[in-house]
Amino acid sequence: MKDQERNSLGGRVKRYARVTGAVGGLAARVAGERYLGMKLDKGAHAAELREALGGLKGPLMKVAQILATIPDALPKEYTNELVQLQADAPSMGWLFVKRRMSRELGAGWQQKFGSFEHDAAAAASLGQVHKATDADGKPLAVKLQYPDMQSAVEADLRQLRLIFSIYARYDKAIHTDEIYKELSARLREELDYQREARHMALYGLMLKDEPGVHVPQSVDTLTTPRVLTMNWLDGARLLDFIAAHDDQESRNRVALNMFRAWYVPFYEYGVIHGDPHLGNYSVRPDGSVNLLDFGCIRVFPPSFVKGVIDLYNALSTDDEALAVHAYESWGFEGLDKETVGVLNMWARFIYAPLMEDKARRIQETNTGMYGREVAEKVHVELRRLRGVKPPREFVLMDRAAIGLGSVFLHLKAEVNWYRLFHDLIADFDVDVLAKRQAEALEEARVPEAV
Numbered sequence: 001m002k003d004q005e006r007n008s009l010g011g012r013v014k015r016y017a018r019v020t021g022a023v024g025g026l027a028a029r030v031a032g033e034r035y036l037g038m039k040l041d042k043g044a045h046a047a048e049l050r051e052a053l054g055g056l057k058g059p060l061m062k063v064a065q066i067l068a069t070i071p072d073a074l075p076k077e078y079t080n081e082l083v084q085l086q087a088d089a090p091s092m093g094w095l096f097v098k099r100r101m102s103r104e105l106g107a108g109w110q111q112k113f114g115s116f117e118h119d120a121a122a123a124a125s126l127g128q129v130h131k132a133t134d135a136d137g138k139p140l141a142v143k144l145q146y147p148d149m150q151s152a153v154e155a156d157l158r159q160l161r162l163i164f165s166i167y168a169r170y171d172k173a174i175h176t177d178e179i180y181k182e183l184s185a186r187l188r189e190e191l192d193y194q195r196e197a198r199h200m201a202l203y204g205l206m207l208k209d210e211p212g213v214h215v216p217q218s219v220d221t222l223t224t225p226r227v228l229t230m231n232w233l234d235g236a237r238l239l240d241f242i243a244a245h246d247d248q249e250s251r252n253r254v255a256l257n258m259f260r261a262w263y264v265p266f267y268e269y270g271v272i273h274g275d276p277h278l279g280n281y282s283v284r285p286d287g288s289v290n291l292l293d294f295g296c297i298r299v300f301p302p303s304f305v306k307g308v309i310d311l312y313n314a315l316s317t318d319d320e321a322l323a324v325h326a327y328e329s330w331g332f333e334g335l336d337k338e339t340v341g342v343l344n345m346w347a348r349f350i351y352a353p354l355m356e357d358k359a360r361r362i363q364e365t366n367t368g369m370y371g372r373e374v375a376e377k378v379h380v381e382l383r384r385l386r387g388v389k390p391p392r393e394f395v396l397m398d399r400a401a402i403g404l405g406s407v408f409l410h411l412k413a414e415v416n417w418y419r420l421f422h423d424l425i426a427d428f429d430v431d432v433l434a435k436r437q438a439e440a441l442e443e444a445r446v447p448e449a450v
Contacts (some may be wrong), residue, residue, distance in 0.1 A: 004206065020356040044419070047242070053413070063391055080448075090369075091119070091120035091122075091123035091128045092120075092123075092128060092146065094118045096144075096147070097118070097130065097144060098147075100144045100145070100147075100226065100227065101144070101227065103226075104225075104226055104227040105222065105224065105227065107278075107446075112221075112222060113132045113133060113134065113135075113222075114132075114133040114134055114135050114136070114137055115132060115133045115139070116130060116132040116142070117130050117131045118130075119363075121141070122279070124279065126142050126145060126146060126149055126190060126191070126295070127145040127146055127149075128143070128144055128146070129141050129142065129143045129144075130142045131232060132229075134219070138231065139231065139232035140219065140222075140229055140230065140231060140232055140417060141216065141229070141230050141231070141232045141233075141292075142222070142227065142229045143193065143227070143228040143230075144145070144226070144227055145191070145193065145226040145227070145442070149191055149226075150191055153187050153188060153191060157180075157183075157184050157187065160180065160183065160184075161180060164176040164179075164180055177389065178331075178389060178390055178391055178394075178395070179390060179392075179395050180327065181392055182392040182393075182395040182396065183395070185392075185449065185450040186274065186296050186298070186396070186450075188298075188450050189296075189449070189450050190295035190296060190406065191225075191297070192225050193223060193224065193225055193226055193227060193228035194223060194224065194225050194228075195225060195446075195447055196228055196293075196294050196295050197218035197220065197223050197228060197230075198444055198445050198446045198447065199294035199295075199297040199444075199446065200215060200216060200217070200218050200230065200294045200446035201218065201444040201445070201446075202219065202271065202440060202441065202446050203215045203265065203291060203294060203297075204267065204444075205264045205440050205443060205444055206264065206269050206271065206440060207261065207264060207265065207291075210257075210260055210261070210264060211288070212253075212256065212257035212260060212261075212287070212288040212289065213257055213260060213261040213288065213289055213291065214233055214284070214288060214289070214290045214291070215290075215291050216230040216231050216232075216233055216290070216291075216292070217230060217231055218230045219231070233282065233290040234282075234284070234290075234294065235281075235282025235283050235284050235289070235290045236281075236282060236283050236284075236285075237278065238254075238278055238281075238283060238407065238410060238411075239278070239410065240281075240284055241254065241257065241283040242410060242411065248412075248414060250287055251411040251412060251413050252343045252411075252413050252414060252415055253286075253287035254283055254287045254289065254411055255408050255411050255415050256411070256415060256420070257287060257288055258276075258281075258289055258404060258407055258408075259404070259415070259417075259420055261273075261281075261289055261291060262276065262400055262404055263420075263421075263424060264424065266300075266305065266400075267305060267309075267424040267425055267428065267433075268424070268436065269433065269436055269437050269440055270299060270300045270301070270302050270304070270305045270433055270434075270437045271297065271437070271440075272297070272298050272300070272301050272397060272400050273291065273294070273296070273297060273400065274296040274297065274298050274396030274399055274400060275293065275295070275296040276295075276397075276399075276400055276403035276404050276405070276406075276407060277403070279292075279293075279406075280293040280409075281293075283345075289323075296325030296396070298393070298396045298397070299437070299441070299449060300393055300397075301393075302430045302431075302433045302434040302437065303329050303430065303434060304329065304330060304393050304397075305428075305430070306329065306428075306430045307325075307326040307327075307329035307330050308397070309425055309428055310322055310323075310325060310326040310329070310350075311323055311326035311327070311347055312351055312354065314326055315344065315347060315348055315351055315355070316355065320337075320340065323340060323344060323347075324340055325342065329393025330359060330391050330394055331392070331393060331394070332388070332390075332391060333389070339388060341374075342378055342388075343388070345374070345378055346374065346378045349374040350398075350401050353417035353418070354417050354418050354421045355418065356418055357416065357418045357419065358416060358418070359414045359415055359416045360414060360415075360416075360417070361408075361409075361412065361413070361414055362405050362408035362409060362413065362415075362428050363405065363409060367427075407440045416426070
């Protein structure tokens with residue numbers, strides 16, 4: 001049967017019509033400021049853009065959330081607004097559910113479940129989640145992809161390219177070519193729920209010895225490219241957990257589990273969860289965490305992980321040559337002494353909690369947005385030096401660090417980050433990681449990256 005939801009000209013045209021007002025308004029205002037001398041009220045327009053994007057289901061909202069946590073990908077007035085976009089868009093009704101489930105699992109799909117709730121339990125940018133049970137009454141979570149998302153992705157990626165091209169004329173501190181390529185690849189991967197099921201299996205393998213982290217298991221017989229079924233994991237939203245637990249020990253326990261949930265896979269397998277959005281995990285009463293979404297997963301070359309550790313050692317010993325080697329191993333090109341100095345300014349901020357062998361906050365000054373003040377200083381210097389081009393692999397690694405930093409700020413966690421980090425890298429061997437990574441990817445049957 002022909003797949004009626006593949007990328008189509010009609011679907012793209014409809015999507016263009018829906019988003020052109022928001023993005024076109026940005027283009028007109030920036031062009032007016034640059035070429036006609038008109039003053040752009042970025043704060044007011046950013047609020048308008050957030051309102052427009054917040055009403056759209058689909059990848060542009062997802063991209064907006066990601067861009068909001070990449071330092072200097074967009075002006076701060078826009079990131080301040082876009083970080084407010086949450087994965088709580090209004091859900092689609094029962095008619096959509098019946099059509100989606102019938103198309104993916106067949107006309108008798110309801111007989112494959114013990115029960116299936118009509119109203120969505122959660123709604124996100126690319127799909128919505130319903131609670132169900134299997135024939136034995138075991139609770140399930142069923143994620144349904146919204147209609148025509150492939151066309152929406154391609155249309156929105158064109159709009160994203162336009163946004164980047166506009167910003168490039170406005171400010172040349174960060175060259176966004178590789179950021180665009182990385183976001184495009186990851187978004188296209190997120191459309192494939194069977195791929196996400198394999199990512200879920202991979203995380204189950206990597207975190208099997210972590211009692212403070214829980215990973216759901218997919219039900220492959222009830223999973224298709226646009227429906228993902230897994231066991232249901234109960235937990236509270238982070239902000240709700242914080243409201244109910246004001247003791248430092250509970251908050252520190254959550255921070256420890258979050259740290260290991262993200263960085264055990266990275267330092268032991270070269271894999272990172274690229275989206276530490278508050279809606280992508282929940283917290284159990286004992287402080288352990290549930291990982292809930294595996295669409296945005298990045299597998300790194302083992303040499304990239306070695307570069308992360310090399311840079312830490314370089315900053316610890318003021319070894320400039322090793323720092324340059326680390327940046328080049330990531331894919332930075334044409335680095336001169338001044339540019340390395342500016343990159344080190346950002347790196348010293350990211351690594352700062354790992355440099356002191358003591359319990360401390362993730363950031364000593366609680367400004368409400370992790371890294372913003374340092375990012376602004378770096379931005380000024382990069383603009384003076386005519387910019388830098390971040391490599392693709394850097395995008396989600398940086399996003400994870402910033403996103404998790406924001407989580408630790410919310411928690412007001414006081415942890416010995418130095419010891420957590422050194423416990424992870426104590427026996428690091430790039431060849432051992434490469435072997436371990438290859439075996440895990442094969443066992444979980446993870447397909448090649450886009």
